[in-house]
Amino acid sequence: MMKIAIAGAGPTGVTLALMLVQRGISVTLVEAASDFHRIFRGEGLMPSGLNALSEMGLSEILEQIPHRQLDAWEFILNKKSLFRVDEPIEADTQPCTLVSQPPLLEKLILEAQKYNHFEFIQGVAVKDLLSIDHRVAGIKLADGREIAADIVIGADGRNSIIRQRAGLKLEQQPKTMDLLWFKLAANPRFVADNVFSAIGDGENAFAVFHGAEPGKLHLGWTLTADQNIQKISEITKTEWAKKFASISPSWLAEHFLNHADSIEKPIKLSVIVGLCPSWHTSGVLLLGDAAHPMSPIRAQGINVALRDVIVTVNHLVPALLAEADNKQIDRVFSKIQKEREPEIIRIQQLQKEEGRQHELLPKNLFLRKIVFKLARLVSKAVRLSWIQRQRKMRQGVTQVKLEV
Structure with missing residues (x-):
C-alpha cells in the first residue's frame, strides 16, 4: 500500500486524510499545534464550501458541532445603514454558515481514526523533507523522527514549511x-x-x-x-x-x-495573498493556503481549500490504487493544479476588486463627501452591484464534484 504524509491538520489536511483513508490509502497526518484552539481559524462556509462538505458526505457532522447561520449582510456608512442583503442570496439554496473549526477538526480526526491505516501525530512540527535520488521520500519531525512516504502533501498554511523545504516559490500580491x-x-x-x-x-x-x-x-x-x-x-x-x-x-x-x-x-x-507558479515538485504537492493563500474577504480560504481536496481525491486515488510510478504521480500533480488554478486566480481577482471598493473612500476626501451626501439615493444601485460581485465567491467559479 502506498503511503501519504500530510503536513497540517487544518480543514485541508484533515478532510484529505479522511477521504484517502476511506478509500484504502495509508496516511500519516502531522500537526504542529498541540490542540486546535490555539490559533485563529476562519469560520465562514459559503455555499461552495457547504457543497464541498456535502460531496464528501460530511454534512451531518456540521449538525453535531457549534455552528450558526448568517441571516444577512449589512453595510453601515457614517453610522447609517447603506443597504442590507438577506441570506440566502439570489439562487443560493443555503445561507452562509459559521462553523467552529476546532470541534469540526476533532470530529473528522475521530472518523479517520476508525481506520487502522491512519496515523495522527499532534504537537510535533515538520522540520524537513527526506529525499532519495532527488525525489522527496518522507518528512523529518522536530523530535527527530523520520516518516517515509511515497507522497508528501503540504497543507500547512500560508507559511508552509513544506513549501519552503521543497524550494517552491510563492508569488505574493502587494500587502494592502x-x-x-x-x-x-x-x-x-x-x-x-x-x-x-x-x-x-x-x-x-x-x-x-x-x-x-x-x-x-x-x-x-x-x-x-x-x-x-x-x-x-x-x-x-x-x-x-x-x-x-x-x-x-x-x-x-x-x-x-x-x-x-x-x-x-x-x-x-498578517494578510498574505499569493499563488505558487508551481504547486508541486518531485514527490510533493501543495494544497490550500500553502499553494495559494487567500485574502480574508468573503472567507474564501476554507471554501477553496475544500474544493482543492475534492479535485485531489478525484485525480490521486485512482493513480494510487493502480500503483502508478513516480513519473505518473507527478503528472497527476500537474493535472490537479491545472484544474484548480483557474478558479483560484479568478477568486483572488474578485477579492482584489472587492478590496478596491473599500480602499476608495479613505484615499479620496471629495469622494467621501459625495458618497455620504448621496448614500440614500444610490443605495439600491450599490446593493445590486454588491450582490452581482458576490455570486462567484459564494458559489465557486468551476463545477467541483467528488467522482471516486
Whole structure:
C-alpha cells in the first residue's frame, strides 16, 4: 500500500486524510499545534464550501458541532445603514454558515481514526523533507523522527514549511491590509438576527458578527498598509470600545461601551495573498493556503481549500490504487493544479476588486463627501452591484464534484 504524509491538520489536511483513508490509502497526518484552539481559524462556509462538505458526505457532522447561520449582510456608512442583503442570496439554496473549526477538526480526526491505516501525530512540527535520488521520500519531525512516504502533501498554511523545504516559490500580491481580530460579549440583537455588519466612516472600518461559539461577537478591525497605529498592547479595552463606538450606530456603540471589559486581547492577522507558479515538485504537492493563500474577504480560504481536496481525491486515488510510478504521480500533480488554478486566480481577482471598493473612500476626501451626501439615493444601485460581485465567491467559479 502506498503511503501519504500530510503536513497540517487544518480543514485541508484533515478532510484529505479522511477521504484517502476511506478509500484504502495509508496516511500519516502531522500537526504542529498541540490542540486546535490555539490559533485563529476562519469560520465562514459559503455555499461552495457547504457543497464541498456535502460531496464528501460530511454534512451531518456540521449538525453535531457549534455552528450558526448568517441571516444577512449589512453595510453601515457614517453610522447609517447603506443597504442590507438577506441570506440566502439570489439562487443560493443555503445561507452562509459559521462553523467552529476546532470541534469540526476533532470530529473528522475521530472518523479517520476508525481506520487502522491512519496515523495522527499532534504537537510535533515538520522540520524537513527526506529525499532519495532527488525525489522527496518522507518528512523529518522536530523530535527527530523520520516518516517515509511515497507522497508528501503540504497543507500547512500560508507559511508552509513544506513549501519552503521543497524550494517552491510563492508569488505574493502587494500587502494592502492586516486585521486585528477581537472577541467580545454578544448583543442579543445579533443572537436573534445574525447580521454580518461592515461598518466604516471612510477612514476606519471593521466588521462584526456573531460567531459559531455561543455568546461571542467576532470583530475584525482593518489595519491598512499606510495606517500608523500605536503599539497594540498599549491600547486598553476601554480605548478599543471607544474606537468601535465612534463609528457605530447608537445601539451598537452603547453595547461596545457597556461591555468593554469583555473585549479579549486581539490577534493580529498578517494578510498574505499569493499563488505558487508551481504547486508541486518531485514527490510533493501543495494544497490550500500553502499553494495559494487567500485574502480574508468573503472567507474564501476554507471554501477553496475544500474544493482543492475534492479535485485531489478525484485525480490521486485512482493513480494510487493502480500503483502508478513516480513519473505518473507527478503528472497527476500537474493535472490537479491545472484544474484548480483557474478558479483560484479568478477568486483572488474578485477579492482584489472587492478590496478596491473599500480602499476608495479613505484615499479620496471629495469622494467621501459625495458618497455620504448621496448614500440614500444610490443605495439600491450599490446593493445590486454588491450582490452581482458576490455570486462567484459564494458559489465557486468551476463545477467541483467528488467522482471516486
